[in-house]
Amino acid sequence: MKRVLMLGLILGAFASRGVFAYDWQALPDKAPEPADNPTTAEKVELGRMLYFDPRFSATGTVSCNTCHNLMLGGEDNRNFSMGVHGQMGGRSAPTVWNAAFASTQFWDGRAATLEEQAKGPVVNPVEMGMSEVETAMERVRAIPGYRPYFERAFAGDNPMTVDNAARAVAAFERTMITPNSPYDRFVKGDSSALDEQQQRGMKTFAETGCTSCHSGAAFSGPAMAAGKGFFMKFPTFQDNAYVSKYDLLKDQGRFDVTSEEADKHLFKVPTLRNIALTAPYFHNGSVATLDEAVRVMAKTQLNQDLSDQQVADLAAFLNALTGEFPEQTLPRLPATPGWAFAYDKK
């Protein structure tokens, strides 16, 4: 009886507002900034250069953009990214677009901030492969043309530090946001921005319970203090064929960081923004299509079997989360000095 009443209220709200009653949030035009690293044009300019520069990877071939490709959905459309020497890691690169809205970084939340995250891949042996982040920074310092950019962006006599480089990259990443998706325009009042199927999918998204994790403006959970993180156990329901089919219990997730039993298979709830562009899906990139990803999520997280219609509607809605990508000017990188870096060979 209560259920029927609720449904009536919900449908009423849906009918009157043209949208399923839920706290739907549009993506803000600006990302939150930490007090100790306010975004400035000078930092963004330097951060863009560092983001695209492959020279401080071991082989000189891998930049941030290699795996978090801003020409695509902010990642590389691979199950596992390929770093130096053709090596591959064990997790799928998360998108950099709108990463600024997450309260923790990496699938296992091992970095509290974008600043902290930026240093990680530099020394990951299967990513950029440098022995020490300080060694990478020595490469940057050895490029004379970088100095004025650091001096303009940061105060102090010796601005060419690892921390400042990370701050610049983080500041740049905070500009990597994708507002004005059809969903955003719909939520702001343009009722024609979503077609009927997408609106059905939006309703199904809330009704099915997707919103219990994928909430907030970035569909990655509630806003939280930096480093707190919004994690969920994946898979929560393990008694289904998907778990073995997609090898979902292999990766222990956050447990690898904390060694706490309660953190086994906990993963950061990823953003769904631009999800249509970021196949294959999940931390292990095991699922190739959005339809299948929707089915797997519903079953493993909510123990629900969706109809084909529900799946199609949800996928249509998720397609409406593709935003507008800010036009990027390709940076000019300062010249390598007249001697070659000693890049790693084989």
Add this chain to the structure above:
Amino acid sequence: MKRVLMLGLILGAFASRGVFAYDWQALPDKAPEPADNPTTAEKVELGRMLYFDPRFSATGTVSCNTCHNLMLGGEDNRNFSMGVHGQMGGRSAPTVWNAAFASTQFWDGRAATLEEQAKGPVVNPVEMGMSEVETAMERVRAIPGYRPYFERAFAGDNPMTVDNAARAVAAFERTMITPNSPYDRFVKGDSSALDEQQQRGMKTFAETGCTSCHSGAAFSGPAMAAGKGFFMKFPTFQDNAYVSKYDLLKDQGRFDVTSEEADKHLFKVPTLRNIALTAPYFHNGSVATLDEAVRVMAKTQLNQDLSDQQVADLAAFLNALTGEFPEQTLPRLPATPGWAFAYDKK
């Protein structure tokens, strides 16, 4: 006696025009276009996308821009480029900037045109590593978002062909020119564009005989019909220490293409435009600095031992060949469809 007279004439010309008498040419604002592939905005747009897209390399990680980096001097500042699986070739990547002014492509001139060149690295096992260029094209065709770009750029019912992709990339590359270097401004009449040392270097450049090969607007030889090519034997003078020090006889150059004895150690005369940005130098990237490259060239090609002053002056002049780089908008690449490409792993 004749020599003294000549020198007098030369110095006179230098004094009166403020420049050493020689047919100094500024870089044209536009590159020549072949009749069968006129440059259009639509081709350039598509070509830019393909140029930056790593998805049709075997591993999905190597694009044209990986080795011919437009953020740098149009190459990768390596002795040998690193392609798929961390493999390395045996020649240093030539710059793509102003390649449109060359009448032949590759160090050994094995491609007559930019269109022909564009297909080569795709199937080079140590570059992009695809088995067939047609297989690479199947990857492009499998990305639905590419179709409208091909349709806008090319006529016909089936525009998504290898030849059209190569035409688009070539059209894009014809826009990759760097006018208005200090040298160009000097030649056009701005006598303050080169400082005294650079002007001395310019004079030395012609007097020493560098211009006998590095002539023309791109300093890569005279304009010629496509495919003819302007080759020189390197090293011409082999009785000096540089030949073994830099292993200059290992690579047989154009001989590998033609198997003709006369082509042994013949290489295309490379452009000197932006040479200050493209260390390390020569086909084998064996020389790290511009100063040393100048010394080696003078000795191996002209059998001359330069003074330190001459070397410094020449290097200063060569630094004046760095032009203005057209601002590039980072392309948005159409999405990978909802299934992953079968990228090569190890």
